[in-house]
Amino acid sequence: MTAQILDGKATAKTIKEELAERVTRLVEGGHERPGLATVLVGEDPGSAAYVRGKHRDSEQIGLHSIQKHLPADATQADVEAVVDELNADPTCTGYIVQLPLPKQIDTDAILERIDPAKDADGLHPMNLGRLVLNAYTEITTPLPCTPRAVIELMERHGLDLRGKDVVVVGRGITVGRSIGALLTRREYNATVTLCHTGTTDLPAHLRRADVIVAAAGAAHLVRPEDVKPGAIVLDVGVSRQEDPEGGKAKLVGDVDPAVAEVAAWISPNPGGVGPMTRALLMKNVVESAERAAAVSAD
């Protein structure tokens, strides 16, 4: 058996087409064109490439796009000044501060300073808190993009999560810590186990899972012998693997490619959750603009 592909690239394209229509409706309704801003601090080529991707997506769906770039030696006050400026900028509907930030910057203080209504990542403590507290209510606040991406990728391939045993590997802020809160909402009704580097017997957990979300950033951590035949496996993590021959380092996912012989569905990396995360970031911005438009229509 070879697993079917959860095609993040194609699904992200469909979502972006839908969002482009929603942006057109907002603008035709007399509202400001929504805008996405990014804040990049430093010159990390990986981060710069991700940020470029986000601006490409913005252009495709008709969002106004604003780029803020600070040098690697920027101070806390420099970054805070940019955050304050974007909070006050009416042309900026939502924005992200690209992570990781250089070590002289207090990341938590920056994330807390973002206006929660403009938090396109859904990582502000108020939004994460609402996600936990309003577990069973309608979505009225930006939700974290990657967890949302994981769920929407499965749903758009007709996969039902209700009652499923989901094992998440990795407890980082962008995925592991928030995905359980989302997946255990009544609308999804999954059962979630959060594993991490301190888990005593990871394979035992993996072997029981109907769905595995691998987001630990550990190369090929999920091996075929640890996957239940017919499981759904999402490869979210990436790490850099040096070439022993001294060639270029390559990016590898958390899932061993041989898992495709055991699983029923697999999301590849690249081409899976990455492009979906960007699409959901765009969706958060469009939804923020729609919420603001609904308030102004009252």
Ligand SMILES: Nc1nc(=O)c2c([nH]1)NC[C@@H]1CN(c3ccc(C(=O)N[C@@H](CCC(=O)O)C(=O)O)cc3)C=[N+]21
């Ligand atoms: N504030 C903040 N928000 C983030 O959402 C955030 C962040 N910081 N820091 C870094 C991580 C990483 N991340 C990715 C998003 C898309 C791809 C993606 O689209 N990857 C493509 C390949 C690369 C490409 O095509 O450009 C793929 O998987 O097919 C990858 C990684 C978001 N992150």
